[in-house]
Amino acid sequence: MxxxxxxxxxxxxxxxxxxxxxxxxxxxxxxxxxxxxxxxxxxxxxxxxxxxxxxxxxxxxxxxxxxxxxxxxxxxxxxxxxxxxxxxxxxxxxxxxxxxxxxxxxxxxxxxxxxxxxxxxxxPMGLLTEFDALRSLARLGEGERVLVTGAASGVGLIGVQLAKLLGAGFVAAATRDPRNDALLTELGADVVPHDVAELPGLPGIDVVIDHVGGAWCEALAPVLADSARVVSVGRLGGRRAMLDLTAFSAKRATLMGTTWKTRGVAEVAACVRAVRAAGVTGVRAxxxxxxxxxxxxxxxxxxxxxxxxxxxxxxxxxxxxx
CATH class of the missing domain: 3.90.180.10 (Medium-chain alcohol dehydrogenases, catalytic domain)
Structure with a gap:
């Protein structure tokens, strides 16, 4: 060296x-x-x-x-x-x-x-981001239903896998490109929506890991289960969304945001310890x-x-x- x-x-x-x-x-x-x-x-x-x-x-x-x-x-x-x-x-x-x-x-x-x-x-980025969103923030429970938007991104692909590994009973993996369907299904997706118009056909979703924002975030309220948790991870489709707050309130839904930009070494280290303690294995790159x-x-x-x-x-x- x-x-x-x-x-x-x-x-x-x-x-x-x-x-x-x-x-x-x-x-x-x-x-x-x-x-x-x-x-x-x-x-x-x-x-x-x-x-x-x-x-x-x-x-x-x-x-x-x-x-x-x-x-x-x-x-x-x-x-x-x-x-x-x-x-x-x-x-x-x-x-x-x-x-x-x-x-x-x-x-x-x-x-x-x-x-x-x-x-x-x-x-590393995907493991820590998606574990933090699914487990630390959304408190994903055994058998709950999850929607991952932007699921074909490097981070989103890990989110689909982690959701199943952490106990989700149903995972919808949204992507605009049908060429990603086979891969997402192989990684654990039960259904692969391609457009916001397909969201109403989903069963009540307990946890949303949103990497897109914009129009996708605006379309979430009707598909949410009672007491659903929505975690905004990325804004690939836009930083702004017009939300129907009455619809969100009717579902008693919680909207959370997360980023690594404002988190110091101690906070990131806590997430690393949580991932190691959970013994997450089998995630495919x-x-x-x-x-x-x-x-x-x-x-x-x-x-x-x-x-x-x-x-x-x-x-x-x-x-x-x-």
Whole structure:
């Protein structure tokens, strides 16, 4: 390991370039990870334009793009567990698009032996986001009915799987593209709506994990069961929605929002502990494609335009570039 590394750094105006920077030194409670693959997220586009500041963004990752990764621990801080050296890990933490990343040890998830580093890199954001929405916020109960909108996104695909793994008795996975139907059904969806006009045909929904917002959020009230919980995770279809508050009130429904932008390391670490304690296993990673770190400009263009199901990856190491 040398003293410098390549990293992808945004200019705040939509462009991202590769620069040479010092390899970060792990802090007392951190580890240094050799990044073998990193997952791309729509929030990366906001970050590239200077519009996605995160509360947990540390000094070592202040400028480096990327929010989730997988790799091998190559150094540990003074107070971190030395037993982590050489282990495969995955994490959601800023600074993923680089050859090395320093991350608080409390944010590490163990990399399943059955999955490759690339598969692991596609999981952390989705696992933590959807577990937080389904279990921590919506309090999903055994046998309840769930609707996941934007279900073919990298995060949404994990939401469909987690809903079933956490005990949902019925999962509707909404996607605009019928080409995603077979995949969503394979991952656990009982029905796949393609348009808001199809929502009234669903049974009463107890929990909605909404990645779309806009018109989809506006259309939810008639399909909700009494005491339903709606969690707004993403706004792929628009930040604003006109809600019939009388209809929501009649169902005694609860509307909640969630984001990682305003949550510090301690809050994220609590979610990591909850995921580990739940022993969630068997979540499948769906990879839409990958780009070398040196091809970061093309990767961002693909992210902005790509509508294929699954997660796009960045491969930082030169020997593994695609």
């Amino acid at each position: 040398g003293k410098t590394m390549r990293a992808a750094v945004p200019d705040g105006n939509g462009s991202v370039g590769i620069v040479t920077v010092p390899v970060p030194e792990p802090g007392a409670d951190e580890v240094l990870v050799r990044v073998e693959a990193a997952g791309m997220n729509r929030a990366d586009l906001l970050h590239a334009n200077g519009k996605y500041a995160q509360a947990m963004r540390g000094a070592s990752a202040a400028d480096t793009a990327g929010m989730e990764f997988a790799g091998t621990v190559v150094a540990v801080g003074r107070d971190a567990d030395p037993g982590l050296l050489g282990t495969g890990v995955m994490a959601m933490f800023p600074g993923a698009y680089a050859e090395y990343a320093a991350v608080p040890a409390a944010l590490l998830l163990p990399a399943p032996c059955s999955l490759s580093p690339r598969e692991c890199a596609a999981l 769906v990879i839409a494609g990958s780009h070398a770190l040196s091809d970061i400009t093309t990767a961002y263009r693909t992210l902005a335009s790509e509508r294929a199901a699954g997660k796009l990856l960045i491969i930082p190491q030169r020997t593994e570039e695609v």
